[in-house]
Amino acid sequence: MNRKTPQSSQTESAEPTSLLKRHAHSVETYLRDALKRQAQAPKKLIEAIDYSLMAGGKRLRPSLVLECAVACGGEINPSALAAAGAIELIHTFSLVHDDLPAMDDDDLRRGRPTNHKVFGEAMAILAGDAMVSLAFELIATDAEPAVAPKLIAELAHATGPQGMIGGQVLDMEGEKKSLGFEELQELHRMKTGALLRSACRLGALSTNTSELQLLALTDFGRFLGLAFQIVDDLLDVTASPQQMGKATGKDAAKGKNTYPVLLGIEETKVQAQMQLYAALASLKPLGRHADGLKRIARFVVERQA
Amino acid sequence: MNRKTPQSSQTESAEPTSLLKRHAHSVETYLRDALKRQAQAPKKLIEAIDYSLMAGGKRLRPSLVLECAVACGGEINPSALAAAGAIELIHTFSLVHDDLPAMDDDDLRRGRPTNHKVFGEAMAILAGDAMVSLAFELIATDAEPAVAPKLIAELAHATGPQGMIGGQVLDMEGEKKSLGFEELQELHRMKTGALLRSACRLGALSTNTSELQLLALTDFGRFLGLAFQIVDDLLDVTASPQQMGKATGKDAAKGKNTYPVLLGIEETKVQAQMQLYAALASLKPLGRHADGLKRIARFVVERQA
Numbered sequence: 001m002n003r004k005t006p007q008s009s010q011t012e013s014a015e016p017t018s019l020l021k022r023h024a025h026s027v028e029t030y031l032r033d034a035l036k037r038q039a040q041a042p043k044k045l046i047e048a049i050d051y052s053l054m055a056g057g058k059r060l061r062p063s064l065v066l067e068c069a070v071a072c073g074g075e076i077n078p079s080a081l082a083a084a085g086a087i088e089l090i091h092t093f094s095l096v097h098d099d100l101p102a103m104d105d106d107d108l109r110r111g112r113p114t115n116h117k118v119f120g121e122a123m124a125i126l127a128g129d130a131m132v133s134l135a136f137e138l139i140a141t142d143a144e145p146a147v148a149p150k151l152i153a154e155l156a157h158a159t160g161p162q163g164m165i166g167g168q169v170l171d172m173e174g175e176k177k178s179l180g181f182e183e184l185q186e187l188h189r190m191k192t193g194a195l196l197r198s199a200c201r202l203g204a205l206s207t208n209t210s211e212l213q214l215l216a217l218t219d220f221g222r223f224l225g226l227a228f229q230i231v232d233d234l235l236d237v238t239a240s241p242q243q244m245g246k247a248t249g250k251d252a253a254k255g256k257n258t259y260p261v262l263l264g265i266e267e268t269k270v271q272a273q274m275q276l277y278a279a280l281a282s283l284k285p286l287g288r289h290a291d292g293l294k295r296i297a298r299f300v301v302e303r304q305a
Numbered sequence: 306m307n308r309k310t311p312q313s314s315q316t317e318s319a320e321p322t323s324l325l326k327r328h329a330h331s332v333e334t335y336l337r338d339a340l341k342r343q344a345q346a347p348k349k350l351i352e353a354i355d356y357s358l359m360a361g362g363k364r365l366r367p368s369l370v371l372e373c374a375v376a377c378g379g380e381i382n383p384s385a386l387a388a389a390g391a392i393e394l395i396h397t398f399s400l401v402h403d404d405l406p407a408m409d410d411d412d413l414r415r416g417r418p419t420n421h422k423v424f425g426e427a428m429a430i431l432a433g434d435a436m437v438s439l440a441f442e443l444i445a446t447d448a449e450p451a452v453a454p455k456l457i458a459e460l461a462h463a464t465g466p467q468g469m470i471g472g473q474v475l476d477m478e479g480e481k482k483s484l485g486f487e488e489l490q491e492l493h494r495m496k497t498g499a500l501l502r503s504a505c506r507l508g509a510l511s512t513n514t515s516e517l518q519l520l521a522l523t524d525f526g527r528f529l530g531l532a533f534q535i536v537d538d539l540l541d542v543t544a545s546p547q548q549m550g551k552a553t554g555k556d557a558a559k560g561k562n563t564y565p566v567l568l569g570i571e572e573t574k575v576q577a578q579m580q581l582y583a584a585l586a587s588l589k590p591l592g593r594h595a596d597g598l599k600r601i602a603r604f605v606v607e608r609q610a
Binding site: 045 | 461
């Protein structure tokens with residue numbers, strides 16, 4: 001009875017969406033303020049950034065940052081908040097550039113026309129570029145100077161040639177050939193996995209965490225990242241465009257390498273559950289502080305969109 | 306006779322090119338090593354980055370970082386070197402994205418086909434994105450932790466919505482209308498000026514500099530940035546494509562707002578000299594330590610390409 005109750009459990013039911021909503025609200029407030037601080041920037045550019053950044057995503061990555069800080073027994077301090085805002089900027093930039101005609105050429109994202117459809121291709125490229133720069137500026141400016149370099153090195157590594165952007169290159173190159181299971185896992189480890197794993201590490205690094213906790217959350221993030229991508233592949237086959245707010249069935253049409261293509265739908269569902277169990281098992285060293293994270297992990301695998 | 310001789314004057318003649326060559330060599334060695342460290346990245350992506358990064362630019366921005374560190378009486382330490390490498394990555398990313406079909410649609414850069422002509426549009430977008438991320442990763446990893454957040458905040462501010470990228474938006478919007486002299490200066494202050502000014506500030510911030518020296522180098526960078534852009538506008542009118550290694554006469558063809566268009570060639574030359582004098586005058590508080598910077602400034606205004 002004397003154990004400190006984890007912050008996330010004080011006001012939450014077992015329902016993960018209220019936890020996600022609370023974290024989403026924190027990061028959206030922070031990001032809205034961050035855009036307001038760009039008072040010298042051309043209005044149209046901020047409008048283009050705001051259009052995609054405030055399009056109402058699930059805010060999964062920033063929520064993981066904040067909840068991992070909580071799981072380490074820490075507070076949601078300015079460093080965690082800056083890292084959360086920064087990773088959402090990086091995620092949003094990747095969507096805006098991914099949707100470009102030269103890349104996936106998508107017209108619809110989160111139920112609305114894609115950025116370049118509204119603002120033109122040049123502005124969409126520049127808005128994406130600006131989001132990357134702004135992400136690192138926010139951490140450098142708003143995080144504790146003692147942890148800022150670690151947070152930036154972590155996020156940049158997950159973003160760059162050996163992370164998400166490298167994964168997009170593998171994905172692009174992979175469209176021309178069929179990949180084996182190992183190659184597909186490597187592609188996903190970089191393309192979506194790197195940023196989800198990094199979200200968990202950023203949360204840990206924003207607190208004075210132990211090496212044990214950092215390793216536990218790194219494992220958690222790695223398994224969760226794979227689970228997320230497997231479910232994403234599944235939803236592209238099983239969900240409707242209305243549910244997803246974007247075109248579906250595109251992976252198969254483009255000959256993309258996905259889990260359902262490689263393993264079939266039933267075996268893919270088994271794989272998702274296996275990654276979920278591994279993710280939950282990784283949280284053991286964190287005890288009850290990780291209750292919120294467990295709920296988020298189950299939500300990731302059981303989501304319908 | 307007892308005053309410490311500035312590092313840059315020990316081996317240099319009055320000729321600025323040997324000074325620039327020495328700094329270029331330092332930053333190229335650093336960047337080559339930085340790319341080697343990206344061992345887990347897809348080879349093709351590193352090849353695309355290397356193609357534009359190692360295309361033999363003048364390395365003016367990184368040279369200003371290094372020489373400003375010297376001008377503050379400091380050493381060229383790992384922080385200055387990381388900042389120098391980072392700003393060259395940011396500059397190169399901006400060229401790669403600027404050349405894209407959706408932007409300036411250029412085929413030639415530094416005498417070679419542009420990045421997207423060789424690697425395709427998607428890869429050029431991703432290579433540019435990766436360079437931004439890598440720039441901040443290098444500072445976060447290689448600079449002294451005590452100065453890294455200041456360096457990253459400085460460079461990101463100069464890159465983002467209120468700096469270079471914001472300036473590119475103004476430039477794009479300005480193509481549709483004619484700008485007044487004040488508006489043109491504001492555009493240039495952001496588009497090219499922000500990064501050149503930032504180069505000088507990064508050099509100062511990488512050392513334990515005084516506020517006085519930082520302010521002097523900020524002024525120097527601001528005047529030099531304007532001088533650079535004025536000369537750039539002039540060369541687009543007066544130089545040949547062979548001299549420039551890229552298409553010339555494009556500003557006029559696209560109806561871009563430039564100094565020669567607004568003021569005529571002779572008055573534009575006078576403006577360049579005025580900015581040069583102001584830049585040189587700003588260096589007074591730094592004494593003889595700034596001799597190398599003065600030579601670089603004269604080179605910027607007197608260059609023929």
